[in-house]
Amino acid sequence: MEKVSRLEFLKKLGFGGAALMATLCVAGLGTSSCKSNSASTSAGSKDFTLDLNQSAYADLKIVGKFMVVQDVVIACTAAGTYAAVTVICSHEGKKQVGYRESQKDFYCTAHGAVYDQQGKGKSGPSSGGLRVYNTSLTGNNLRIYS
Ligand code: FES
Incomplete structure (x- = not known):
């Protein structure tokens, strides 16, 4: 044989x-x-600032809204308060993570992975978490950084 x-x-x-x-x-x-789960969670470092007075970022002044900028999901979780995580899901690496105001969490529409605002996996198919970015609001300038 x-x-x-x-x-x-x-x-x-x-x-x-x-x-x-x-x-x-x-x-x-x-x-x-x-791809492995650990590799897919490693989004690059970031450091950028958004001028919330620009119409393109107007949604970020509304509690519960979110935007994806430079592969970062930025959510306005309360007045003047933001949470930012990578858009890349730790399950299969799809860029389908968004913010759900009703649950106050991050959710991947691909297969239903759920993450809390600190990027920790809550439920669904992913055992990993999401990379979290720091946020800092100074006046109307929202800085997102590693
Ligand atoms: S890629 Fe996000 S849940 Fe599968």
Whole structure:
């Protein structure tokens, strides 16, 4: 009987390219290019300031509203108070995290992961958390930084 490696076996089954990579990742046989939960939570450091007087950021003056700027979900959680987390979900890395005023939490619309305002996983498929950014409001300038 011919001995073949797992990779050769999958190739013989007709898996190739992206399908092969997806199979390897799902099967835990992956390479360093496979996404892991820990890798997907590591968004880059940030430091930017938004002028809330600009119409583009007007929603951020309304309690319960949120915006995504530079891959950061910025939510106005109370008058003059903000929470900021990465938009990249720690489950499968989709950029679908938003803020829910009704629950006062962050929620990923892809598969339903829920995070508290400190980025800690509350429920859903993700066991990881979200990267949290600092916020600082000075006048109408809202700074988001690592
Ligand atoms: S990618 Fe967010 S819950 Fe799956």
